[in-house]
Ligand SMILES: Nc1nc2c(ncn2[C@@H]2O[C@H](COP(=O)(O)OP(=O)(O)OP(=O)(O)O)[C@@H](O)[C@H]2O)c(=O)[nH]1
């Protein structure tokens with residue numbers, strides 16, 4: 083399956099929910115005020131967020147489209163508007179800028195941090211880069227083992243300490259090892275934490291502080307992993323993590339099989355942060371580069387442009 087088809091199948095629950103309701107709103111109607119209102123409500127219930135939904139509909143209203151429109155017409159309009167909203171937020175990571183390029187992974191419990199590190203390790207490794215992982219989740223019992231398994235699969239070294247050990251100290255050791263071994267990319271896993279837990283959020287600040295004793299420019303990327311199925315709560319998470327972890331970009335996971343794929347638009351609207359990748363499954367290959375147009379078209383249930 084190509085990227086578009088994988089994304090489309092992942093987003094099928096989201097696009098089906100949107101498409102079915104769109105059909106009943108549009109069915110051979112004009113884009114009058116009432117229809118536009120219903121469309122806006124549909125976008126809001128599809129998790130695109132109040133502000134993005136209002137904007138998208140205002141832009142469409144401005145076009146003053148006369149006559150009847152088909153469902154496909156409206157999908158094209160929505161896809162174009164959503165693409166425009168997301169376009170500024172698309173962006174691959176550029177790990178060639180530093181060596182080692184240090185990536186800190188943060189997020190709430192179960193968001194997909196460890197799995198995403200595994201997927202990225204696989205991807206970078208395939209691109210011929212040397213990768214090292216740091217098992218900075220010293221809190222959860224099986225976390226170190228889980229990361230070690232991903233490391234073995236991708237054939238990359240994993241720096242560990244004992245369970246209950248100091249995460250910042252482990253990160254420090256790992257950065258030193260990555261420097262000594264001239265590793266291209268170091269990815270540091272962290273324990274899941276709720277954004278409401280101040281002590282654990284402070285621990286992230288400590289990890290960054292300690293890493294900066296070695297190199298004031300690290301981490302080069304602080305990635306917040308957001309689980310799409312949490313819907314609007316992802317926004318609250320992002321705002322707090324941005325403060326403590328100095329979030330520089332987002333990876334949204336579990337976009338396969340959720341009906342809440344629209345939340346990515348709300349996130350992009352609210353946070354001025356790039357969305358680098360999206361997770362569409364549990365295996366190493368299930369990480370896609372985020373592309374605004376492809377995402378928008380899959381979300382509204384249109385075919386690929388090409
Ligand atoms: N369907 C699907 N499942 C995913 C995706 N990413 C991660 N998962 C699953 O989500 C669950 C949690 O993933 P982890 O990587 O352990 O999450 P974590 O953020 O490291 O969790 P903690 O370390 O407990 O905070 C696992 O069962 C993963 O397989 C995704 O993109 N799609």
Ligand SMILES: [Mg+2]
Pocket residue numbers: 195196197219225271272273274
């Ligand atoms: Mg984990």
